[in-house]
Amino acid sequence: MDPTQDVAGKNAFSWRQRALAYIAELQSQLNGLKDKSPEAEGTQRHLDAAREAAAGEHSLREAWSGTALDRTWENINQVEVALLRLMPDKDLPWWGSDVLARALQHLGPQDPRRVKLEEHLRDQDGQLSPQDRTLAVITLQAANIAAQQEKVRLxxxxxxxxxxxxxxxxxxxxxxxxxxxxxxxxxxxxxxxxxxxxxxxxxxxxxxxxxxxxxxxxxxxxxxxxxxxxxxxxxxxxxxxxxxxxxxxxxxxxxxxxxxxxxxxxxxxxxxxxxxxxxxxxxxxxxxxxxxxxxxxxxxxxxxxxxxxxxxxxxxxxxxxxx
Structure with missing residues (x-):
């Protein structure tokens, strides 16, 4: 049974629905790569773990500790970073705006990764070049960690x-x-x-x-x-x-x-x-x-x-x- 089928019932929380919709989008992107490398297989495992956490059983203890939420988004964030690494060079430019937006939202104005990425994208009309892939990966990881810390504080x-x-x-x-x-x-x-x-x-x-x-x-x-x-x-x-x-x-x-x-x-x-x-x-x-x-x-x-x-x-x- 597909775990996502249960979302409309006992697990119909809005964050779960949003997470599962985003997981489906990431799954489509991963399938489009048609990559059978070990890294792609590891990315699929992260995606399956995120889907299982988002569509799984919930309890008051889980709601208190946020276990399902953290597990879902930590795995989703790992998939995002892996997709950025695996993305072909021809599909890379459009990632620039998304990574920069994430950096602007979650990283401080003096963060060197954010500053450097912003400067590089400004010089390249907002398009991410293959030479900046590593910088984008590091920046996305940092922004995702900061986003998780914000939720933990809340x-x-x-x-x-x-x-x-x-x-x-x-x-x-x-x-x-x-x-x-x-x-x-x-x-x-x-x-x-x-x-x-x-x-x-x-x-x-x-x-x-x-x-x-x-x-x-x-x-x-x-x-x-x-x-x-x-x-x-x-x-x-x-x-x-x-x-x-x-x-x-x-x-x-x-x-x-x-x-x-x-x-x-x-x-x-x-x-x-x-x-x-x-x-x-x-x-x-x-x-x-x-x-x-x-x-x-x-x-x-x-x-x-x-x-x-x-x-x-x-x-x-x-x-x-x-x-």
Whole structure:
């Protein structure tokens, strides 16, 4: 059975589809060479390994580690380099623009390989000559390694955010459990002499005080997060970082709502010593839930910067040129 037939079903991830389509294109180029040399046979093995990795089974552990993604593109990159070595001289000129574009996207403006290749192609009207084949191979290898490192950094950042979200969620659940089992442990009630005690729901502490405050903080955080999505652009990378960043706001809002009310009760917030009614308490819980944006906004900015550093084929090459 052809492993690519499974892509439309359980393995229908966009990066897998793109990889398999590109593998089919590379296979066509390799077949067109009609080369039976040992290097061509080795290239076919890399191509088969890439196809197997892209169309194989997937799991949460694999998604976390990125094993299939790395194996797929590392083998694809090896095939690209091998094709560049095997390509007949008459078909070589058009490779110049492709290799240079890859270098401009992934190598720094001072990289000597990029600079030298750019100078040679400028003198040859953008066409790659057989004399520059070795330089092009070295440059393509370096650009491919840099591209893989960009994806590794993105995956590491995404995993860090997922761990932070998990820890924040556990903290929120722990606060809710303590508040539900021991209502007196986390007091969110205020005692105004003129009106008497006021709690999030009623006049006396209940097991629902902390959960209700967390729900309000979470709802407020989700609303602020939805508004903030207008500044987040989509990504063609295999890691859904914008979604992961948005998820972090939810437990952060729940926790910040509880902590904010505790700080008011402890008189850490000047001018807010007592709250008169349950509505005021819930209102401030909503404000503190929205205030998580002050912290998570910095994480959003870092995430957007990490995304911008992952340069795909669709990225404008001009953005990679030195200013």
């Amino acid at each position: 995956r590491s950042f995404r995993n860090t955010i997922l761990i932070s979200t998990t820890v924040m969620t556990l903290v929120a659940v722990a606060l809710a459990l303590v508040g539900a089992l021991i209502p007196q442990a986390i007091k969110l009630c205020f005692n105004e002499p003129s009106t008497g005690p006021s709690c999030p729901i009623g006049r006396v502490p209940t097991a629902w005080d902390v959960p209700v405050v967390e729900i309000v903080g979470l709802a407020s955080a989700s609303l602020v997060g939805a508004i903030g999505l207008r500044h987040i652009y989509g990504t063609s990378t295999p890691y859904t970082l914008p979604i992961v960043l948005a998820l972090l706001k939810l437990p952060a809002g729940a926790v910040s709502a509880v902590i904010g009310l505790v700080l008011i009760q402890a008189r850490f917030v000047p001018g807010l010593s007592e709250l008169d009614t349950s509505a005021q308490i819930i209102g401030w819980a909503a404000i503190f839930g929205a205030a998580q944006q002050l912290v998570t906004r910095l994480v959003d900015e870092q995430g957007q910067q990490v995304l911008e550093n992952v340069r795909g084929a669709s990225r404008d090459v001009e953005a990679a040129k030195p200013r």
